[in-house]
Amino acid sequence: MIEGIIFDMDGLMLDTESIALESWERAGKEFGYVISRELMMKAVGRTLVDTRKLLVKNLGDDFPFEEVRKIRIDYTKEFMSLNGVPMKEGLIEFLEYCRTLKIPTAVATSTNRSDALELLEKVDIVGYFNTIVCGDEIEKGKPEPDIFLMASKKLGVNPERCIVLEDSENGILAATRANMIPIWIPDIIIESDIARDNARYICNSLNEVNIIINELNN
Structure with a gap:
């Protein structure tokens, strides 16, 4: 039986990764740096600290990370103020499904807590989760397991009976x-190949996850 479900945020619940990639590229240009899509793809799922290390390693010790990041955030907020925060297909329906089954749920996102809560509150889904764990609350970010282990501990569930939804x-x-x-x-x-080889299941959208839960619970 499944005891808990842990959700990533960006790219899994919120359709924000492509916005972030474009914003990093635009912000980099203002400072004369080429921040390629390929480089930022390596940062997907990583904490702010690890993203800083990645960019400095690839763009040089003089790379003004905080200044560029501020511009990147401004671009992102401008987009969302005009267009809202886009949610992924089937999110609300799946959250309602979890609530019906009374399965404890958590968010485990590499995003800092203040930024994560701002986004989750904008789309009004904070109330669906029993706990939220963020990237600035752990010592080692993904791909290390710390954030998921902390989430399962806060939920009071067995990690081996916990589903993690990730992009x-x-x-x-x-x-x-x-x-x-x-x-x-x-x-x-x-x-x-990394995701395909290590994932237990692969779904096209959140609309398909309930089928897997039903199989695991029967």
Whole structure:
């Protein structure tokens, strides 16, 4: 029986990864840096600290991370103020399904807590979750298992009976290392041997996850 379900946020519940990639690219140009899509794809699922290390390593010690990040955030907020925060297909229906089954749920996102809560509150889904664990609350981010283990501990559930819903390679690896049940729902990364080899199940959208839960619970 499934005892808990842990959700990633960006790219899994909220359709925000592509916005972030474009915003990083635009912000980099203002400072004379080329921040490629390929480079930022490596940062998907990672914490702010790990993203900073990745960019400095690839763009040089002089890369003004905080300044560029501020511009990136401004671009993202501008987009969302005009268009709202886009949610992934089937999200509300699946959250209602989990509520019906009375399965404890958690968010485990690499995003810092203040930013994560702002997004979750904007789409009015905070109330669906028993707990929320964020990237600035753990020592080691994905692909290490820390964030998922903390989430399962807060839920009071057995990690081996916990589903993790993820769109990133780093998230799938973290869930595997936590001995959980990783379900990969591809977003901007649609071809990945790492995710494919480590995911227990692969779904096209959240609309398909209830089928897997029904199978595991019977």
